[in-house]
Amino acid sequence: MKHFAALYDAIDATTATSEKVAALVAYFREAPAHDAAWAVSFLVGRRPKRLVRTPDLRAWAALAADVPAWLFEECYAQAGDLAETISLLVPESDASDDHALAWWVMDRLLPLAGMAPDAQRIALLHAWQQLYGTSRFLFNKLLTGSFRVGVSDGLVVRALAQVSGITAESITHRLMGQWEPSAAWYTQLIATETTDADWSRPYPFxxxxxxxxxxxxxxxxxxxxxxxxxxxxxxxxxxxxxxxxxxxxxxxxxxxxxxxxxxxxxxxxxxxxxxxxxxxxxxxxxxxxxxxxxxxxxxxxxxxxxxxxxxxxxxxxxxxxxxxxxxxxxxxxxxxxxxxxxxxxxxxxxxxxxxxxxxxxxxxxxxxxxxxxxxxxxxxxxxxxxxxxxxxxxxxxxxxxxVNPLTVDAVLVYAQAGHGRRAGLYTDYTFAIWDGDALVSFAKAYSGLTDAQIREVDAFIRRNTVEKFGPVRTVKPELVFELAFEGIQRSTRHKSGIAVRFPRMVRWRRDKPASEADTLDTVKALL
CATH class of the missing domain: 3.30.470.30 (DNA ligase/mRNA capping enzyme)
Incomplete structure (x- = not known):
């Protein structure tokens, strides 16, 4: 696990593509085949399915950290990432662990899925005592299904091509379709004989x-x-x-x-x-x-x-x-x-x-x-x-x-704090349109604003919160944004009776008061 953690740190420490590829090449040249197989799986975006219920995970982490649940939740809201919150709050021990990545995945991580909750809790508390630093952070990221690192599939393929001496196209083809990480699979992945394509496998798109x-x-x-x-x-x-x-x-x-x-x-x-x-x-x-x-x-x-x-x-x-x-x-x-x-x-x-x-x-x-x-x-x-x-x-x-997307001018009515890089800022917005004299919720959007605009909207939300419902704030209906979306259809699950595909903010309509936002009749006409 230490070697995979070192790879993660090396990738995370640079934005240079050549340095990322060099770190990957160095890792794959030294890693045992079973570890390399799991590393490839995680690096190209394959993650274990949910192994532990999130509410249980948060409760057990609070217990291990010896903090009340409300304080854990406040810390989580600030960190914005559950794996990082657990890593920061749960005290580290002096234990030193030399087990390989494959051992942690096969013997400690994946078996959690078949355990009863009490057994899961004991296993996790033991794992947190054994791991420290980046290794424990990565274990938590894999546990929560949120593992990501700053390399694309293409960079992983480039590194494997350098290590194996075969073409990137052959590596890409072998990575297509269904496969299970194992030492035998990794050995075949980088084998120089390239006439072995699985006959059920598709071609890279x-x-x-x-x-x-x-x-x-x-x-x-x-x-x-x-x-x-x-x-x-x-x-x-x-x-x-x-x-x-x-x-x-x-x-x-x-x-x-x-x-x-x-x-x-x-x-x-x-x-x-x-x-x-x-x-x-x-x-x-x-x-x-x-x-x-x-x-x-x-x-x-x-x-x-x-x-x-x-x-x-x-x-x-x-x-x-x-x-x-x-x-x-x-x-x-x-x-x-x-x-x-x-x-x-x-x-x-x-x-x-x-x-x-x-x-x-x-x-x-x-x-x-x-x-x-x-x-x-x-x-x-x-x-x-x-x-x-x-x-x-x-x-x-x-x-x-x-074709150009469809657009609607809508009013910001609800906001919720984001996660990860946007932790601590209100970045998840719900927008409404007019139905007569009432505003009816229409769509949620998270993207489209600059960092400066996000900070400005966040300050407005904090000054103009009307009510709080858990993490959600009701906001004075004053800000208008132009939303773009790719498709629109009727929906019985939405209060407005309308659902849209891929909504995002394309413009902050500072020139428009809320009273001039679009109406439900206008939006229905787009159907």
Missing amino acids: YLAYPLEAELASLGAPNEWQLEWKWDGIRAQLVRRRGRTFLWSRGEELLADRFPEVEVSAEWLPDGTVLDGELLAWRDGAPLPFSELQRRIGRKTVGKKLLADVPCHLLVYDCLEYHGADVREQPMHERRVMAEAIVTRLPGGAAIGLSPVLDIVSWQDAHEARARSRTMTAEGLMLKRRASPYGVGRKVGDWWKWK
Whole structure:
């Protein structure tokens, strides 16, 4: 654990990419394979599921620190991070621990999930007595599921490529899909023989950058393939050895969650991998994302939900054709392969082709983008016809050109303190709009303000608090903000009857009094 803590400290101490990679390389060259496996897992964002109930954890930490619960909560509000609060409050012992990271994870951390509460408490008190400094802080971060460190997946891949001597693309591919950290797995991860790809595994996804330049800067329109940017779940459909595997972009295997797509995939030839978008779909058109949300997260799907929210995979690209990896072939050739595969599926299949737009001029592209919302799309995708299918996000060949967000002017009515870097500041806001003469809660937003603006709003909240409800403060309804969001739909769970997607603050409307904020009727008109 000490060596992993030292790596964390080294990464945390610098903002230089080269120094972070050097620290990772040094760690992986020295770490035992089992420790390195768990380190990779945590560094790329895989975390244990909740092991201990948060209320129990807070109560036991207060007990170990010998402080009353109210004082622990006040400290937590100031620190803004539960793992850090525990590390600071619970006294350290003089014990010295030399156990490895894998031992702490396998023998002390993961077994907590199967213990009774009393056994959990005893185990945690013992662990806190054994660990100190950064090691104990990291144990707490893993315990609370909040472990993060300032390295991207790409930096981890770069370091592993340097250690192993194989390409970053091979490392990235091996990290895709399902795997369990172990010494054997890590040994295979950095093995120089690269023909061992798991046959169920997807390819790394290729991602687009937001388009900010003028369209004319991209060259001739006929060099580009334009498609709708659908609002669904990006997925790869893998058909190999007579079996089907549906993977999300988040590397989650979506087995049995979209059975209509998996049944249709049985008609695909072996050695096929298609890249596309999962959408809620009815009568040949996509349904709003709110409908798809009813299917997301369901391990099993009942007959009624299947009937109410049928789903469809719209195919963008072909990555594997008759068992051959075709990602290096030009986009327009891969499109022909996708068409050859999908058009042979029987009628009624839950797999189709995402249409390519007929664009002659860039003016045509502007006009198509303006129609995006009528298509239940987020905008357009622009893909260079000659481009290969890359790995990750690269500038130049694929662009996403989203429509401008919807906006509403709303009044700040509630506030709550933030966590982490924003601990001690009121940064979590609830906004309301007018329904007649009353303000009705409409949306919550946390992002969009500068640090200076956050401090200014925080000072206003402290001066103008009307009531307190636990951590929440009711604020005098005076500040108006312009909120932007991507989608809007009716909702029976919200008091306003409206729910929005990805709300954020884009402007502090200092020029507007609260009386001029938008009304519920105005917002409903956006539907």
